[in-house]
Amino acid sequence: MARILGGIGTSHVPAIGAAIARGVQNEPYWQPFFAGYPAARAWLERVRPDLVVLVYNDHGLNFFLDKMPTFAVGAAPEYRNADEGWGLPTLGPYRGHAGFSWHLIESLVEDEFDITTCQEMLVDHAFTVPMSLLWPEGSVAPPVVPIAVNTVQHPLPKPSRCFALGRAVGRAIASYPDDIGVVVIGTGGLSHQLDGERAGYINREFDLLCLRALAAEPEVLTRLTILDLVRLAGTQGVELIMWLVMRGALQEKVRTVHSHYHIPVSNTAAGLLVLDNAA
């Protein structure tokens, strides 16, 4: 049976991808951010996942307002990236795992999560940037099964629902018959707001609370509403819900392997959290 090795929460800001493309990771602006990642890569090298489930939000590459699924699961043999309009190099393609995807889909629907299934799905920076951070050029990433969560158009799925989805993802992994190790990644955040007169909003205290609570008592965060999250973390800080899906997939007690926090990366507070499922 498949085992869940652990989970990672990470920022996915496009500017990180641009910095990697320009090779400026050691410049003073970027060094404190990138310094967080060797520890995450060392953990991945130790646990050696055979498969990644990556939970992210599409920012208008694959989905438009004509059809906006709340939760969408990739069921493709591979995932392509494409031009998002502002100059990031196109990366990939990324290997998928259609067999696991369909197992996940069957299991989620049986669990009453009536998700959208995608045999073609372009993945944007929220997928590619974390992959570049965790499997830099020269390393071989395991196959990835993406889950996209709507954070574009309200109503967004509630934090409690995202956590429950994570629980269902965890059950799906545990019931997969092959003996493989799986890491679940949630991308986005932490606090930031791009739009409105409140643009540039960052909430360090709340972010640090989130990093602690995600490990020890995620229920604290699942009691928040989406509007609470907008108020506390900014309009795009709601991306914490992807981290809650990740956390939900893990067991109740986890061990924090690594936690990193840096302000600012672009308009955001950047976070990284590595949780090992063997508490």
Place this chain on the structure above:
Amino acid sequence: MSTARVRRRPDPIPGTYIFDGEMAQKGYALNKMCYSFNEARNRQAFLADEDAYCRRYGLTNEQREAVRSRDVLEMLAAGGNIYYLAKLAGIFGWNVQDIGAQQTGMSREEFDAKLAAARVRRAS
């Protein structure tokens, strides 16, 4: 009845636009145009003839005026969603700090300083 709670408009958060069903309907044409800018040839077509491109997507007068004046707050008020607007901003060579500075009425340097200050400052 539980429907009242579902229909209730959210409490406003100052300086914050909740992109809900009402905004998604209002902003559809503008956002659809911005979504088209994922493709380089569409970005070029916009630059070649902005008026014709906006007409092709059926922008409302309010949306056309907001785009003409390059005013992000006006675009948001006209139903624009920031994720799609960011693709339009890319055509103008703006990144999200430039957009932040414009919306907050700050210079780019002031806005960058505001972000950096969040390292030590309490959220406000």
